[in-house]
Amino acid sequence: MKIFTAQQIREADAYTIQHLPISSLDLMERAAGACTSWICKYFAPETPVYIYCGMGNNGGDGLAITRLLRNRDYNAHAFVLHHSEKATADHVANREALLQKYPHALHDLPNTTSIPALPADVLIIDAILGTGLSRPVEGWLAGIIQQLQTLHATHTIISIDLPSGMQADSSSVNTPVVKAHHTLSFECYKLAFLFPENAGITGEVHILPIGLHPDYIQQTPTPFQISEESLIKSIYKPRSPFAHKGTYGHALLIAGSEGKMGAAILSAQSCLRAGVGLLTCHVPKCGYTIIQIAVPPAMCIVDDQYDHSSGFQTDVSKYKVIGIGPGIGTAAGTAWAMERLFEQYRQPMVLDADALNILATTPGLIDKVPAGSLLTPHPKEFERLFGKTANNREQLQVLSHNAIEKRLCILLKGRYTAMAFPDGNIFFNTTGNPGMATGGSGDVLTGILTALLAQGYSSKDAMLMGVYMHGMAGDYAAETLSQEAMTANDIIDYLGKSFLRLHR
Ligand SMILES: NC(=O)C1=CN([C@@H]2O[C@H](COP(=O)(O)OP(=O)(O)OC[C@H]3O[C@@H](n4cnc5c(N)ncnc54)[C@H](O)[C@@H]3O)[C@@H](O)[C@H]2O)[C@@H](O)CC1
Numbered sequence: 022m023k024i025f026t027a028q029q030i031r032e033a034d035a036y037t038i039q040h041l042p043i044s045s046l047d048l049m050e051r052a053a054g055a056c057t058s059w060i061c062k063y064f065a066p067e068t069p070v071y072i073y074c075g076m077g078n079n080g081g082d083g084l085a086i087t088r089l090l091r092n093r094d095y096n097a098h099a100f101v102l103h104h105s106e107k108a109t110a111d112h113v114a115n116r117e118a119l120l121q122k123y124p125h126a127l128h129d130l131p132n133t134t135s136i137p138a139l140p141a142d143v144l145i146i147d148a149i150l151g152t153g154l155s156r157p158v159e160g161w162l163a164g165i166i167q168q169l170q171t172l173h174a175t176h177t178i179i180s181i182d183l184p185s186g187m188q189a190d191s192s193s194v195n196t197p198v199v200k201a202h203h204t205l206s207f208e209c210y211k212l213a214f215l216f217p218e219n220a221g222i223t224g225e226v227h228i229l230p231i232g233l234h235p236d237y238i239q240q241t242p243t244p245f246q247i248s249e250e251s252l253i254k255s256i257y258k259p260r261s262p263f264a265h266k267g268t269y270g271h272a273l274l275i276a277g278s279e280g281k282m283g284a285a286i287l288s289a290q291s292c293l294r295a296g297v298g299l300l301t302c303h304v305p306k307c308g309y310t311i312i313q314i315a316v317p318p319a320m321c322i323v324d325d326q327y328d329h330s331s332g333f334q335t336d337v338s339k340y341k342v343i344g345i346g347p348g349i350g351t352a353a354g355t356a357w358a359m360e361r362l363f364e365q366y367r368q369p370m371v372l373d374a375d376a377l378n379i380l381a382t383t384p385g386l387i388d389k390v391p392a393g394s395l396l397t398p399h400p401k402e403f404e405r406l407f408g409k410t411a412n413n414r415e416q417l418q419v420l421s422h423n424a425i426e427k428r429l430c431i432l433l434k435g436r437y438t439a440m441a442f443p444d445g446n447i448f449f450n451t452t453g454n455p456g457m458a459t460g461g462s463g464d465v466l467t468g469i470l471t472a473l474l475a476q477g478y479s480s481k482d483a484m485l486m487g488v489y490m491h492g493m494a495g496d497y498a499a500e501t502l503s504q505e506a507m508t509a510n511d512i513i514d515y516l517g518k519s520f521l522r523l524h525r
């Protein structure tokens with residue numbers, strides 16, 4: 022699913038009006054109709070509904086929703102906030118329509134008044150500002166938004182299209198934004214919904230289709246997309262009936278150190294469960310027996326130190342892919358060995374955890390990482406690698422810039438893991454849940470990505486598919502075990518169920 026900018030949404034609107042037999046007013050009626058149906062599904066007609074409307078088309082939606090709710094016998098009231106002199110044509114048309122049918126449902130709030138006290142059971146609809154927001158809200162309107170923010174604790178708030186004050190495509194940190202329990206947004210996700218800094222502002226996001234022209238959606242390029250199951254199914258390659266273990270690649274996993282052999286076990290097990298043909302683990306000498314007992318299908322070679330500081334003396338060229346990082350530690354010798362590895366091995370590899378920490382502290386080393394490699398930092402590792410950023414929009418820019426410049430596939434872990442590619446595209450993953458906020462989840466991802474590269478998926482496809490499958494396995498685990506009780510091992514156990522879903 023593409024994510025359009027506010028500007029592109031305006032263009033989509035105009036294109037739809039021009040190429041379909043529909044007026045802009047009818048499109049607004051459709052949008053308002055979709056919101057009204059959603060509200061009626063979840064709230065009984067006895068619920069009093071107060072709808073705060075701005076002067077633009079977002080306010081127009083609010084006025085239309087008021088009329089449509091009244092048509093269904095809801096006790097709905099529109100409060101128009103006069104934040105600008107002029108209203109848009111469709112706002113005016115909907116004002117007239119409401120006045121004509123339900124004159125007592127319309128109330129004007131001049132830009133001197135605050136929101137009058139409201140009964141406890143009122144449902145609040147925020148239709149003040151949408152994608153037309155041109156600058157951060159200030160003055161009187163900022164006061165109104167602050168008032169609505171405090172009402173979040175006592176009333177249910179539904180924002181139309183986006184929480185008023187939120188910028189669709191950029192950061193809104195330190196600016197007044199309505200805090201919603203639900204956001205009913207039209208046609209597509211807005212970029213800002215995916216920013217961790219906006220967690221708790223949109224509430225649950227519900228995307229309501231309003232029939233924007235499919236040609237515009239298909240033809241318009243955008244760097245931002247949501248990775249969906251249909252995309253993953255199109256990437257997935259079923260195994261050939263004539264396959265043998267050599268078909269699916271021999272992977273080398275460099276992982277573990279004293280006290281951190283668990284990371285090696287988790288990534289090795291997930292690598293096997295994600296379909297690698299053959300797996301060899303490179304571990305320090307303290308880990309030999311552990312791996313041999315815990316992961317029988319894997320072969321094992323050892324470093325004669327307690328970390329990986331003797332280097333990877335084996336002939337690395339025979340491996341289809343190398344995954345490196347989980348639990349390896351950051352000893353100077355390990356950094357030295359990693360540098361040698363980049364000289365010997367020039368195919369895409371997977372770098373995670375301590376491998377990333379070593380990159381962050383060894384000047385110039387990141388430039389030696391083979392092109393097409395997959396880097397999987399969480400936000401702290403990302404900051405160590407690329408520095409602090411002022412907000413999530415800037416963070417995304419830094420992510421994409423480095424992916425393009427260094428020709429790497431780099432992700433940034435989170436609720437909506439962002440994946441940036443050398444072609445400039447950025448995808449967001451939606452699978453996964455807070456049950457995965459548990460030690461070892463990331464090690465499992467390293468194993469999955471390594472396995473997919475070994476099986477011949479391209480770097481981009483491996484990242485898109487691996488992150489999606491990792492989250493889906495986490496979702497299956499949470500469904501059966503609860504988010505609290507699930508552990509990283511359970512993500513591995515449910516990988517099978519996730520693959521079965523792709524077979525269908
Ligand atoms: N294709 C779509 O997505 C559709 C969108 N519609 C609605 O139209 C909305 C966009 O409408 P508009 O372009 O009229 O924009 P808005 O309704 O978001 O706001 C525009 C108005 O707010 C003022 N304004 C902007 N920033 C302000 C600030 N910081 N402080 C005070 N006033 C400010 C502008 O001067 C203008 O009067 C969408 O969010 C959606 O609700 C629907 O009606 C129909 C279809």
Ligand SMILES: Nc1ncnc2c1ncn2[C@@H]1O[C@H](COP(=O)(O)OP(=O)(O)O)[C@@H](O)[C@H]1O
Pocket residue numbers: 399434435436437438452453454455456457458459460461462463464465466491492
């Ligand atoms: N709230 C969440 N929603 C979705 N995915 C999550 C959530 N919390 C964690 N995850 C996922 O779990 C993984 C955690 O990785 P990481 O922080 O590297 O863990 P570790 O270092 O313990 O192995 C990431 O892939 C991340 O996207």
Ligand SMILES: [K+]
Pocket residue numbers: 079147148149150151180181182183184185
């Ligand atoms: K709004």
